[in-house]
Amino acid sequence: MAAAGLGLIPSASTLTTSIAPKPVITHTYSHRSLPQFLLRFKFSRRDVSLLSFLSLMPSYVPPPSTAFTIGISGPKDWLREQKKKAAKFLLAPIDASRESLRTAYLLLTGTDSDLSDKEMEEFRRLMRSAARDCVSGDRNSFVKFQANTGVEVCTFRLIVKNASSLLDDRNPVKLEAEAILSDLISSFTSLNVVANETDIRQASCRQIVSDALTDAISSLNKFEQGIKDCLEI
Secondary structure, eight states: OHHHHHHHHHOOOHHHHHOOOOOOOOOOOOTTSOOHHHHHHHHHHHHHHHHHHHHHHHHHOOOHHHHHHHTOOHHHHHHHHHHHHTTTHHHHHHHHHHHHHHHHHHHHSSSSSOHHHHHHHHHHHHHHHHHHTGGGGGGHHHHHHHHTTTTOOOHHHHHHHHHTTHHHTTTTHHHHHHHHHHHHHHHHHHHHEEEEHHTSSSSGGGGHHHHHHHHHHHHHHHHHHHHHHHHHO
């Protein structure tokens, strides 16, 4: 009986084992042990992130090895198509500048009488708007500060960089667009000088400014065609 009673009392080792906390089981999976659908999900998210980055950075063209990794062929061709689709937004500032120049031309040639102060102010505004911060003498203080810190402020120069970003530096189409850009900026600079040095209030002095406006419109048309050539549209 004594032996049976002693058998009902658990030993110290048994108590320790029964009340000891259960160890925390951590699962570590190797790359091979993960389910295949999880691997595919992870890969898809990485692909989407990379494609989103490419859409935000149209001038970035990944090397062929990267293109193979993300599962697309010809990323340069894809980006070129995206630029074509966005062409109207890229060309919009050019069209707006042309309309400003035409309005300024009509303002000068539409009357034989002297211009009023209000008309003079409107003419100056149209000139500044058309130049798109590409004439240094017409920039306001904030834009001048940006330019001095190395920020590109000339809208036409930014348009060329965007439109030709997929072309090689020695590509003749890109070189031609850059040359036309230089001519355009020179045309706007000359127009600005003529407009500031000529008393356009008097009808007899307006012809020289009108001729400069016509030259600027012609340069702007050539510039627009150069951008279209870069975009292949």
